[in-house]
Amino acid sequence: MNQVAINAKDLSIYYGDFEAVKSITMEIPSNSITALIGPSGCGKSTLLRTLNRMNDRIVDFSVDGELKIDGESIYAPGVNLISLRKKVGMVFQSPNPLPMSIIDNVTWALKFHGIRRSRERMEIAVESLKRAGLWDEVHDRLKDPAVKLSGGQQQRLCIARAIALQPKILLMDEPTSALDPIATRMIEELMISLKEDYTVVLVSHNMEQAARVSDRTAFMLLGELVEYALTEELFSNPKDQRTEDYITGRFG
């Protein structure tokens, strides 16, 4: 059993009075892929965006309970958002390259994180692009605008950009929902290889995807964590009737 990367205890998440996530307790082990599945509005994306405090931007957002990453409470007063987000990277639903060149997309954030020498930034960027399996496709046009890449390439660029910061955890919010099947497969293979170095938390609408790539799956419904188990077990032998209904397609 690996170390625990993320630890939630009685975690509730509110938008104003609305309880979007209801008193969840779960442990996510490091160097694994954990999938969060469930129908739209079940709170899985909310939970994911709470892990790097992206939800802080929402005015009436609040959390209750305990949420620890690497044993440290991330909603404690005085937590540095910048170092938290450096440690917990994120890949979004639709590819969102920055309005700059391919290479600058990867190096832009590094400068602020204390990597002053541009040669060093360049080396990290090349390494990250290779890691994300994009290098061979872009090495001869690094100065091209990132928006010229295809959707799948853009998403891999976003992954390269995130891993350039050497995070411990990588949050992926339906990273393939805007991509075609071939690009989806490449991202999925990439995810599996990434778990050697990172802890991946994946939100997916697609149950086949969750079954294919994840080690553990959490099924959420209306803000509740219904079932959380090893992926094989959850899909072959669900303990809860609602899980069974969902994975067999009876609702959602």
Add this chain to the structure above:
Amino acid sequence: MNLRRKLVDKTMTLIPLLCVIATIIPLISISGYLLYQGISNLNWAFLTELPKPVGEPGGGMANSIVGTGIVVGLAGLLGIPIGILAGIYLAEYGQQTRLGKTVRFIADVLLGVPSIVIGIVAYAVVVVPMQSFSAYAGAFALAMMLVPFLTRTTEEALLTVPDNIKEAGLALGQPYWRVVTGIVLRAAKAPIFTGVMLGIARIAGETAPLLFTALNNRFWHQGLTGPISTLTIQIYNYAISPFQDWNQQAWSGALVLIILVTLLNLIVRISSRSRYTQR
């Protein structure tokens, strides 16, 4: 039935086309007539010489051309940074705050204030204390028109930047100021420049705010604290004068003004084209 459908389709295409033509006609006829009237007097001397006394042929508007450059340039120096920074504040920091809403409201009101009133304010605030008409006073008046315009156009430009690329920056552990300067401003560069250009073109063509601020000058200006000639005022003076040759020179002045504004527009438009944003 099929015939009717085609007929409706054709008519509906025709109506906007007619509207386009109706929009273009004034533009073409104005520039055409301006060219026709102005070109005859437009020569090297017109661009390089001072006005001649009444009755003497020749002479030019060199002092007015330079004067417009100076007054508009000073107004830009003062107004562009303030306007853009205020726009950034409105879009990125004070969107829903009370201060933000107040600033936005005041900017909108200021946009609607007749330019002659702006001139009076500049007269009271700058000319009276300085005891002199001056380039500074003219620039102050024009900047007062430029600031609210740029504030609003910059705000609008920044609001078109999709939220997901801001989130990309934040998720990379960047502070908000760096997301604003590194991503949002970069993405909105072209529309901000367009706003600056439109603003400059607008104030370059203003006459009323300069009437009793920059005043006018038939000679080269003596420093920025004294009266200075501008193209618009010079055109106005020459156009209402009873002398035929002055009237004719007013046309040439107007042509020069239009050409300058168009050139400025073209240059910035070409240089601000962004490679890194879609569209």
